[in-house]
Amino acid sequence: MTTAPQLEIRDLVKTFGGVQALRGINLQFAQGELVGLIGPNGSGKTTLLNIIGGYYAATGGEILLDGMRCNGRSPVELARIGIGRSFQVTKVFKRLSVLENMLVGALALPGSSRREAEERAMAVLGSLQLMRLAHQPASGLSGGQAKLLEFGRIMMLHPKIVLLDEPFGGVHPDLKRFMYDRIREWNAGGVTIILVSHDMGSIFGLCQRVVALSYGDVIADGLPEAVKADPAVLEAYLGDHHAA
Amino acid sequence: MTRPNPVTLIIALCFLLCLLLPLGGIADYWLYTMTIGFYYALLASSWSLLVGYVGRISFAQAAMSGLGAYVALLSAQYLGLPPLQGILIGTLAAGLVGIVVGLLTLRLHGAYLGLTTIAVSEILRITATAEHQLTQGTRGLPAPPLWQGIGQTGYYYVFLSVLLVSLGIMILLLRSRVGLFFQAIREDEDGAASLGVRVTLWKVLAFSLSTGFAGLAGGIYAHFIQLIAPSMMSMQEMGYILSMAVIGGFSNVVHAALGGILLQWLLEALREIGEWRLVIFGVIAILVLRFAPNGIFGSLEKRFGRGRP
Ligand SMILES: Nc1ncnc2c1ncn2[C@@H]1O[C@H](COP(=O)(O)OP(=O)(O)O)[C@@H](O)[C@H]1O
Ligand SMILES: [Mg+2]
Numbered sequence: 001m002t003t004a005p006q007l008e009i010r011d012l013v014k015t016f017g018g019v020q021a022l023r024g025i026n027l028q029f030a031q032g033e034l035v036g037l038i039g040p041n042g043s044g045k046t047t048l049l050n051i052i053g054g055y056y057a058a059t060g061g062e063i064l065l066d067g068m069r070c071n072g073r074s075p076v077e078l079a080r081i082g083i084g085r086s087f088q089v090t091k092v093f094k095r096l097s098v099l100e101n102m103l104v105g106a107l108a109l110p111g112s113s114r115r116e117a118e119e120r121a122m123a124v125l126g127s128l129q130l131m132r133l134a135h136q137p138a139s140g141l142s143g144g145q146a147k148l149l150e151f152g153r154i155m156m157l158h159p160k161i162v163l164l165d166e167p168f169g170g171v172h173p174d175l176k177r178f179m180y181d182r183i184r185e186w187n188a189g190g191v192t193i194i195l196v197s198h199d200m201g202s203i204f205g206l207c208q209r210v211v212a213l214s215y216g217d218v219i220a221d222g223l224p225e226a227v228k229a230d231p232a233v234l235e236a237y238l239g240d241h242h243a244a
Numbered sequence: 245m246t247r248p249n250p251v252t253l254i255i256a257l258c259f260l261l262c263l264l265l266p267l268g269g270i271a272d273y274w275l276y277t278m279t280i281g282f283y284y285a286l287l288a289s290s291w292s293l294l295v296g297y298v299g300r301i302s303f304a305q306a307a308m309s310g311l312g313a314y315v316a317l318l319s320a321q322y323l324g325l326p327p328l329q330g331i332l333i334g335t336l337a338a339g340l341v342g343i344v345v346g347l348l349t350l351r352l353h354g355a356y357l358g359l360t361t362i363a364v365s366e367i368l369r370i371t372a373t374a375e376h377q378l379t380q381g382t383r384g385l386p387a388p389p390l391w392q393g394i395g396q397t398g399y400y401y402v403f404l405s406v407l408l409v410s411l412g413i414m415i416l417l418l419r420s421r422v423g424l425f426f427q428a429i430r431e432d433e434d435g436a437a438s439l440g441v442r443v444t445l446w447k448v449l450a451f452s453l454s455t456g457f458a459g460l461a462g463g464i465y466a467h468f469i470q471l472i473a474p475s476m477m478s479m480q481e482m483g484y485i486l487s488m489a490v491i492g493g494f495s496n497v498v499h500a501a502l503g504g505i506l507l508q509w510l511l512e513a514l515r516e517i518g519e520w521r522l523v524i525f526g527v528i529a530i531l532v533l534r535f536a537p538n539g540i541f542g543s544l545e546k547r548f549g550r551g552r553p
Contacts, residue, residue, distance in 0.1 A: 053438065079440035091435030093428050104428045105439030107421040114421065153439055 004067065006031040006192055007052070007161055012061035014047055014216075021047040023216040024061065029194065031160070034187045036203035036224070037196045039213035040236055045196045046088055048213070049163045052194075053085045054078040065161075080109065084159030086150040088166045088196075094139035098130055101138050101149055106156040117156070124152045128182065144171040144179075151182060161192045168199045180206055204228065212236065249549040255498060255541065262404055272396045277512045278505070279396070282403035283465045285504030286410055288488040290457035292500035293414055295489070297423065298450040299430030301358045304345070305458050305485050307365035310477035312338040312459025313466035314372055314379060317387050327390050331463035338459020339452045346451030350444060362479070369477035384473040387466045399468050406464060407501065410457055414497045417453075426450055480522060484511070487525035491532050493539020502541055 005028035014022040021044045029035060037045050050056045052063060054075040063071045070078065093101050102121035106112055125131045128148045133141065141149060147167050154162055164183075168176050183206060187193050197203050203210060203224070210227040212220040214236035220227045227233055266275060291305045312334035320330030349360050372379050379385050390402060417423060425446045428436040437443050466472045475481070484507065492503015507525060514521050536543040 055434065075434070075437040076440055076442055079438055085438055087435070087438075091432040091438070093431035093435065095431055096424070096427055100424060100427075103421075104424055104436065104441060107424060108440040108442070157440065 003030055005029055005064075006066060008064040008067075009048075009052075010062050010064070012048070012051065012063065013059045014044070014051060014056060015059045020216050022051075025213075025216070025218055027211060027218065027221070029161075029192055031192055032187070032190050033209060034183070034193045034207050035195065036207035036210040037194055037213065038198065038200070038203055038210060038227075038233075041198070042215075043213040043236070044216040045213055046165055049085060049165050049194070049196060052078075053083060053163060079105070079157060079159075082158070082160035083163065084154035084157050084161070085163040086147070086154060086165055086167055088169070090143070090146040090150055092138045092141065092146045092149055094137065096138060097135050098125065098138050098141070098149060099134040102152055102156055105153050109157070121152075121156060124155050128152050129178070143169075144175040147171060148175075148179065148182075151179070151186075155186070159191060161194070162186065164193065164195045164197075166197055167195070168197055168202050176202065200228075249545055251541065251545040251548050255502065258502070259408065266397045266400055275396045275400045277508060279400050279403045279468065281505035281508035282400075282407045283461050283468075283504075284485065284488055284508050285501035286407050286461040287458055287485045288492060288494075288504035289411060289414065289497040289501040290454045290461070291485055292489050292494040292497050293418075293457070294450050294454035296494040296496070296500070297418060297426040297430060298447060300349075300447060300451065301354070302361040302451070302454070303358060303479070303482050303486075304361040304365040304368075304455070306479075306481035307368040307477040308338045308341065308455040308458035309462030309465065309481075310372060310472070310474065311341060311368055311455075312462035313472045313476065314385065314462075315459070316463035317385055317466055317472065318378060327388060327467050331460065331467070334463040335456055335460040338462070339456030342452035342455030343448055345455070346448035349451075350447065365477065365479070365482065369474050372474040372477060379474070382473055382475070384471045385466075387470045387472065389470065390464070390467040402464060403468070406460065410460070411497060411501060414453075414457075418497065422446065422449075483522050484525065487522075487529040489539075490529040491525070491540060493542030495538055496542055496545075499539050499541035499545075503539060506540075 007029040009025055009027040012022050012025040025048065037048070039045050047056065051058050051071070054073050054077070058071050062069050065081070093104065099118070099121055102125065103117050106117035106121065107114065122131065122134065125134055128151065130145060130148060130152065133145070138146070138149060167179060171179065180202070183193060183195070195203065195207060207224060209222065210224045211218060212227055212230070212233045219232040219236060220230040262278070265278065287305055287309055291302065294300050294302055315337040316330040316334030319325060319333040320327055345361070345364055349357050352360055373381050390399070418426070425436065425441045428441055429443055429446055433443050462476070488503040488507045489500040491507060492501065493499030511521055514524070532539060538546060
């Protein structure tokens, strides 16, 4: 990488009691990258996203955003400085309408106007083919639509970096392809995307770079073909029953 | 545009009728019952503001009313203030205690939060009982009328206005973006935080508003019944408030308020059976929770409100 990294992770360690979920991870992400993060179950993918997003405090190491240390900041602050994230188990506001779900983040930004937010929300819902559900309660959405709504809510924040945790879990193949296009579009607009999935087809089809974790360590980082063929990656997956 | 819901219209009409009721030569006894109904309505609706919208449970609403009442009377007595200023201080004190309790219970949920608020409530009640010197304990603390010469009709209108203005403030707040943040927090705190919603701020604000309105209710109530005792902070009182909100419908502050008025009527009508009233209310509340979780009025509104053009 020639340019300075947008997001840099240095010697990141996270322990839960006796469990070492991350064992000193170093990673750099340039602005506009679309990076896949893979690894067997329990390898630390979600934990890494949770620390970048401010949900967990790191046990050691640091995270730099545009060269500034940002660990210790709350999820709220991080959302406001441009880190958006989706959740492995969707956190849609079920008793709010789809449109209201979209408005929450936009209106939480200081100085936002309700009318502009509503207009933009409807436009984004249109691009996600959720427009006709705008006034329905979000509880009625299918699993895949809920994932799309999470995309939409994040888009309303104008994020610089987006962390997607298993966005394709339980999603119908047609809808998956629709999601690929949205992710590509988003990325083409300059947004950095870190995509966690154990859906290898999706990861290798979408990403220009893949990072593999195993037992809290980075075991491979590079072009998709190289990572796919890496003996360490093959071994990590063969040794794990849960691998996709 | 949506067609106005007939049930909503009827509810609005009921409040309008309330404004005219004293002009109809109603017996003072029923005006008195309605006045107390307005007191409970404010407690039930302010409780719903916290529980129904933000999803935070509290069993301290009766205690906060008592806190507002005692602080109102004692501050007026010791500082030589008129009742209205005492009530203001009582309201602020309850709101302040709400901030403190809100901050202390920030990370607690469900049963832990509920138990903590019960503890807070009991601490306040027992303090009011034990501090004879200040509160005259269970003998009760006498209070002057709100102003010289105020009669039953005067109190009726004071309580009704306070209720309507409070409900108006709550509705304005809930219809603003703050209401949206409250509900997002209720649905999923982490999800709300991930979108930049200041979860801590809004949770504490909701707690404080809820206790502040309870303190206001308690303050005017003290000058109405003119003798307050620690029993107004009991779990039994809390049980009534809870039943009122649940039966009326605690996902809407107006429905909860109506529940308060309705059940106060029933409380009077069923006076003969004494303590059994709480049992009956409890059973109805359980049935409502099971079969009509939006409460009576919420269910009616849903039932007759399906007709968007
Ligand atoms: N909140 C937590 N408390 C305790 N252990 C956790 C917690 N979150 C994750 N872990 C542990 O950390 C390890 C990594 O988990 P996770 O990051 O969820 O893996 P992945 O997302 O790659 O499947 C696992 O051993 C898991 O049990
Ligand atoms: Mg995971």
